[in-house]
Amino acid sequence: MSAPAVRLRGVSTRFGERVIHHQLDLDVQQGEVLALVGASGCGKTTLLRHMIGLTQPAAGVVEVLGVRVSPEQFLAQRGLRQRCGVLFQSGALFSALSVLENVALPLLERGGLGRADAAHIARCKLAQVGLAAEDGDKLPAQLSGGMIKRAALARALALDPELLFLDEPTAGLDPLGAQAFVALIAELRALHGLTAVMVTHELERVAPLLDRVAVLADRRVVAIGPLAAVRRADHPFIQAYFAAHDPQGENHGK
Amino acid sequence: MNPTFAASPTLRLSADGEVQLAGSWTFAGLRDHAGLRAAVRAQSPQARWDVSHAELDAVGALWLWQDWQGQLPAALRATEAQRTLWRDLVAAQAPAPTPIRRDALAPLRAVGRGALALLTQAQLVCMLWGRLLLASLHLLRHPSALPARELSANIYHAGVSALGITALVGLLIGVVLSYLSSQQLARYGANVLIVDLLGISILRELGPLLAAILVAGRSGSAMTAQLGTMKLNQELDALAAMGLSATLRLAWPKTVALLLVLPLLAVWTSALALVGGMLAAHWELGLSFGQFLDRFPRVVKLVHLWIGLGKSAAFGLLIGLIGCHFGLTAPPSSEGLGRATTRAVVAAITLVIVADALFAVLFSITLRPRP
Numbered sequence: 001m002s003a004p005a006v007r008l009r010g011v012s013t014r015f016g017e018r019v020i021h022h023q024l025d026l027d028v029q030q031g032e033v034l035a036l037v038g039a040s041g042c043g044k045t046t047l048l049r050h051m052i053g054l055t056q057p058a059a060g061v062v063e064v065l066g067v068r069v070s071p072e073q074f075l076a077q078r079g080l081r082q083r084c085g086v087l088f089q090s091g092a093l094f095s096a097l098s099v100l101e102n103v104a105l106p107l108l109e110r111g112g113l114g115r116a117d118a119a120h121i122a123r124c125k126l127a128q129v130g131l132a133a134e135d136g137d138k139l140p141a142q143l144s145g146g147m148i149k150r151a152a153l154a155r156a157l158a159l160d161p162e163l164l165f166l167d168e169p170t171a172g173l174d175p176l177g178a179q180a181f182v183a184l185i186a187e188l189r190a191l192h193g194l195t196a197v198m199v200t201h202e203l204e205r206v207a208p209l210l211d212r213v214a215v216l217a218d219r220r221v222v223a224i225g226p227l228a229a230v231r232r233a234d235h236p237f238i239q240a241y242f243a244a245h246d247p248q249g250e251n252h253g254k
Numbered sequence: 255m256n257p258t259f260a261a262s263p264t265l266r267l268s269a270d271g272e273v274q275l276a277g278s279w280t281f282a283g284l285r286d287h288a289g290l291r292a293a294v295r296a297q298s299p300q301a302r303w304d305v306s307h308a309e310l311d312a313v314g315a316l317w318l319w320q321d322w323q324g325q326l327p328a329a330l331r332a333t334e335a336q337r338t339l340w341r342d343l344v345a346a347q348a349p350a351p352t353p354i355r356r357d358a359l360a361p362l363r364a365v366g367r368g369a370l371a372l373l374t375q376a377q378l379v380c381m382l383w384g385r386l387l388l389a390s391l392h393l394l395r396h397p398s399a400l401p402a403r404e405l406s407a408n409i410y411h412a413g414v415s416a417l418g419i420t421a422l423v424g425l426l427i428g429v430v431l432s433y434l435s436s437q438q439l440a441r442y443g444a445n446v447l448i449v450d451l452l453g454i455s456i457l458r459e460l461g462p463l464l465a466a467i468l469v470a471g472r473s474g475s476a477m478t479a480q481l482g483t484m485k486l487n488q489e490l491d492a493l494a495a496m497g498l499s500a501t502l503r504l505a506w507p508k509t510v511a512l513l514l515v516l517p518l519l520a521v522w523t524s525a526l527a528l529v530g531g532m533l534a535a536h537w538e539l540g541l542s543f544g545q546f547l548d549r550f551p552r553v554v555k556l557v558h559l560w561i562g563l564g565k566s567a568a569f570g571l572l573i574g575l576i577g578c579h580f581g582l583t584a585p586p587s588s589e590g591l592g593r594a595t596t597r598a599v600v601a602a603i604t605l606v607i608v609a610d611a612l613f614a615v616l617f618s619i620t621l622r623p624r625p
């Protein structure tokens with residue numbers, strides 16, 4: 001097995017007195033799609049921010065694609081960041097740029113592409129996430145909630161990254177949009193090597209994509225594995241979580 | 255059938271003349287093998303191609319498509335995902351550019367649009383003024399709705415925390431003004447007139463103007479930025495949805511705070527400017543503090559202080575109105591908000607000076623020499 005795409009060891013996070021993560025370990029394998037689930041406010045976004053290298057844990061090691069990320073080495077690790085795509089929970093689109101410019105920005109900043117080519121690829125990405133051509137000229141403030149999610153996804157995918165960090169990619173999408181998202185990620189996996197970590201509250205919607213699920217509770221990863229195995233894990237939070245997910249007891253496991 | 259990932263891109267001609275691509279035909283892969291694009295162009299698009307073993311991303315697919323002269327080879331072996339990618343790319347081609355029509359009247363139109371925009375702004379400020387008056391009426395009838403906390407917070411931020419900077423600026427301007435004037439007056443032996451000069455010009459003009467300009471820069475911009483950010487985050491919508499009036503809760507306390515605070519700041523600035531002037535007169539002309547303070551109430555009429563106070567209140571109102579107006583109407587984008595803040599400060603300072611000129615004409619009668 002090749003080295004993991006993301007490797008967390010002994011990660012601890014504190015905000016003031018509050019401990020969010022304590023001695024947390026997690027590996028994301030090359031080429032897999034991993035879902036990160038857990039209660040609201042349990043620190044999923046915070047963990048994702050460590051992986052992106054926006055913040056550093058109080059203790060522990062965060063390695064991404066074999067490199068120990070640190071915010072201090074920002075310029076030296078620029079190349080690493082260009083191999084990653086990030087979808088923020090609230091979109092984080094640049095409000096002063098049009099949707100098309102938002103998607104084209106990373107392409108232009110990476111260099112090696114002309115303006116026309118970057119715009120061409122950006123239009124293609126917008127179409128792939130289900131936005132109409134005329135939406136490209138809109139400003140983020142003129143988008144609906146679901147459109148913001150789609151535009152942010154298009155920007156995260158702009159560089160065809162090896163490693164994708166998605167914070168609730170299907171929240172706010174209609175069921176058809178969520179289905180199209182699943183199909184798009186599957187297609188990208190067939191095209192080129194892709195590893196994805198997605199925080200989600202809608203496991204059943206993205207279930208066809210998932211290789212593994214990691215459950216965050218008690219400040220650490222309490223269970224990790226294929227969805228079917230995780231559902232059977234003997235942990236009070238997991239039992240309650242999945243009981244709430246499908247009260248009828250249907251089985252969505254892979 | 256699946257491509258192998260993360261290998262160097264290669265182009266191979268098979269024995270039966272098929273062009274076979276393998277490895278990473280991606281941006282990262284092709285960046286290190288720039289010669290491959292030329293190799294693709296050297297092959298005919300009419301040949302038989304096999305890309306099904308190549309790893310492809312959008313950039314790689316675009317470059318291949320361009321090197322095939324904007325079409326897919328007729329005999330192409332590709333995976334379903336790759337064909338979908340090319341379909342998406344072809345569909346996303348740039349629309350034909352619309353020819354730009356030259357408009358000879360464009361500059362004229364721009365002037366007209368600018369003038370109309372200015373009028374619209376003026377109209378909107380007047381409407382805000384009206385809403386503030388209505389809010390005041392509402393408060394007269396419902397005194398319990400007074401946003402007292404906001405008002406006192408604004409008085410603190412706009413007034414108390416500006417004491418230091420206004421004091422410093424006032425003192426220095428007083429010193430400079432007095433020093434320069436002393437040198438002129440000394441030549442005519444009119445030393446004591448420095449008191450008249452400083453008293454009138456500072457109480458009436460400089461104190462209020464300095465305080466207003468500093469407050470416009472400090473508090474006017476802060477108001478615009480705060481209200482604009484609240485608009486950007488839909489906080490204004492949330493307030494409205496709760497039935498809370500943004501005018502009453504946000505604009506009214508800010509404007510009224512400036513209205514109350516600016517006269518006080520003007521007096522404070524004037525006082526320190528006079529202290530500075532007195533010091534400089536002492537050094538430069540040997541005028542004792544006793545002489546200065548003795549002459550001051552005799553030659554400087556009280557009306558100058560009242561005019562200074564009145565003008566300051568008007569300036570405060572103007573700065574508050576402009577700051578709130580630009581904040582409430584800021585476009586919902588980071589850039590628009592930045593522009594609105596700049597405009598608010600520039601407009602506030604300009605309007606303060608225009609108003610000052612109007613007041614100067616209006617109150618010129620009080621400058622007539624004593625009978």
Ligand SMILES: Nc1ncnc2c1ncn2[C@@H]1O[C@H](COP(=O)(O)OP(=O)(O)OP(=O)(O)O)[C@@H](O)[C@H]1O
Pocket residue numbers: 015020038039040041042043044045046047089
């Ligand atoms: N900058 C910060 N300062 C202080 N506390 C923070 C900060 N950022 C996050 N927190 C706290 O850390 C905890 C985890 O936050 P996080 O955003 O990671 O939650 P989450 O698991 O992503 O939740 P959700 O599913 O609701 O998005 C929360 O209790 C939050 O209050």
Ligand SMILES: [Mg+2]
Pocket residue numbers: 044045046089167
């Ligand atoms: Mg979150």
